Every structure is written in C-alpha cells, then in structure tokens.
Amino acid sequence: MKRCRVHILRAGSCSHPALMTRRDAGLAPAVFPALAALIVHPDEGPILFDTGYDPAFFAATEPFPERLYRWTTPVRFGPGEAVADQLPAFGFAPSDIRAVVVSHFHGDHVAGLTRFPEARIFCARAGLEQVRRKGRFARVRRGVLAALAPADIDARSTFFEDQPRVALGPDLTPFETGADLLGDGSLLAVQLPGHCPGHWGLLVRQTDDRTRFLIADAAWSSGAVRDDVPPPRLTTALLGETGACRETLNALHRLWARNRELVITPSHCGEVETDSGHAG
Numbered sequence: 001m002k003r004c005r006v007h008i009l010r011a012g013s014c015s016h017p018a019l020m021t022r023r024d025a026g027l028a029p030a031v032f033p034a035l036a037a038l039i040v041h042p043d044e045g046p047i048l049f050d051t052g053y054d055p056a057f058f059a060a061t062e063p064f065p066e067r068l069y070r071w072t073t074p075v076r077f078g079p080g081e082a083v084a085d086q087l088p089a090f091g092f093a094p095s096d097i098r099a100v101v102v103s104h105f106h107g108d109h110v111a112g113l114t115r116f117p118e119a120r121i122f123c124a125r126a127g128l129e130q131v132r133r134k135g136r137f138a139r140v141r142r143g144v145l146a147a148l149a150p151a152d153i154d155a156r157s158t159f160f161e162d163q164p165r166v167a168l169g170p171d172l173t174p175f176e177t178g179a180d181l182l183g184d185g186s187l188l189a190v191q192l193p194g195h196c197p198g199h200w201g202l203l204v205r206q207t208d209d210r211t212r213f214l215i216a217d218a219a220w221s222s223g224a225v226r227d228d229v230p231p232p233r234l235t236t237a238l239l240g241e242t243g244a245c246r247e248t249l250n251a252l253h254r255l256w257a258r259n260r261e262l263v264i265t266p267s268h269c270g271e272v273e274t275d276s277g278h279a280g
Helices: 055-060 067-072 083-090 125-131 136-141 222-227 233-239 242-258
Strands: 005-017 029-041 045-049 099-101 120-123 157-159 165-167 177-180 187-191 200-205 211-216 263-266
Touching (some): 005 083, 029 263, 120 125, 222 242, 233 242, 242 263
Parallel strands (some): 099 120, 120 157
Antiparallel strands (some): 005 029
16 A cells, blocks of 8 residues: 655634533633645645635625625635645645645635645535535525635546445444545545535545544544544534534544554544645
8 A cells, every 4th residue: 555644734713612612611712723634645745635715714804694604714824834835845846736635616626726736626516516506695505605615626626426435444333434545545535424415535545554534623622533522513513413523423433442553533633643845
C-alpha cells in the first residue's frame, strides 16, 4: 500500500458557543480551528483534504442572506492563513495540487476551492446536490455557499459513490468499506452520515505507518469521540439528521476504543497538531 506524507494546516477559525458542538458543554464562546490536510502521495503528488477558510469566504458572505453565515459563526482569518498561501512552505504552488478531496460542501471546508483550478475534485454526488439546492436562504441555513463552487465543478468532479469499494479490515470495524480514490488503497473515502448530506471522511496510510482518519465534522473535537458525546439536537437537526449523526459518532467512539493507534482527526479540534507554516 502506498504511504503518504500528511501535513495538517490551520486555515482560519470561527467561534460560537461550545454547547452547540457538545451537549454537555457551556454557553461560553469557543474557538474552532478550520483544519485542512496536505497529503503528499509518492506518485500523484500533492492532494488536499478540504481547504478551510479563504478570502473567497468573505466575498461569498458579503450579500444578504449569505451574510447570516458570517454573523452566526464569526470568523478569524489573518494574512497568509489560506491553504493556497501556505503551500510554498512545503515546496508547492496552488497549480501543483493534483486533487482536492471535499468532505462536504459547508463554507468552512470549501472556501479555497477556486484557488486550485488544475485540481481534480473528489466529492459526494449527494453533497454537490446541496450546492444546486434551490433557495438562497435554504442553502445558507445548511451552511452551503454556492458562490464557493468553481464554475467548472461538474466537469472536474469524481464522485465517491462511483469509485470501487474495498473492504477496510478488522482494524477499522465497525466501518466496513471505503471508496478507493486512486486505485492503490492509499486514499479511502468513508461515508460518515448525519452531519449533512454527502458527508465523508478519508483514511490515509502515513509514511510513519500509522493510519490517519480525517473525519471532518463527524465530531467537532477528539474529546467528543473519546466520550461519545454528540452535539445537541438543535445543531444536528439544523444541519443534518440527528439519529445518523449520533450513530456515526458512536461508531467512531467504538473504533477509537478498540484501535488507539489510529489517528482520528476532526476538522475543528484544537487538540490536533498542525504543520501550518512549516515544511516537514
């Protein structure tokens, strides 16, 4: 199996009450980093998992009703924090990115997508359908900003649902199968239902021989996975399906309990070590 170098990058952050992401937390505001992953495949070259925030997010949320997104989750984003601007520290330019794997189409995960015009886009068909959903209010309520999708996304997209399925093996139980994105077992997309339609994670075998499970927003923190504590129903019902969200979190909790060597990486967890600004 091919092994990849993985760098976790922080591309801005947002804040909102901690209670919205974990039902036993308080109302005090908490900061949630927007994390993306730079995956360097030995043959295919640099690939991204999500993009975090980007200046395009602020342009997309300038008009109303899209501005509601910015008001409800205030964003902190400084110069040089965009993933595209961090790539030179690792020896790459945006045009070098061969593919972007999109976990889902919420604005804080795809804001930088237009910065990578040469990249193939791996995503869920069900997720892209949310971008096409009629009604700007309906899209914003579900965290989707249509302006962040490249104009040629249909031509560049390869859907998880259409890729060959492979068995994951006993070390990843209760998850059973993954979509083999490159045909060599190095990047396996795994459906993680509940957070929103078309929400998937990614399994990557690293050069240190550990497997990293990028779980996007299946949990907002590593602690929620360890403790099996979901967000309140208000949050899960607003964005997706409460029952499926809790089932996925419980599955991740059981996986963590039986395989502590697995590096489970939520996209908004402050515990996750990042490589932002450092070539490694």
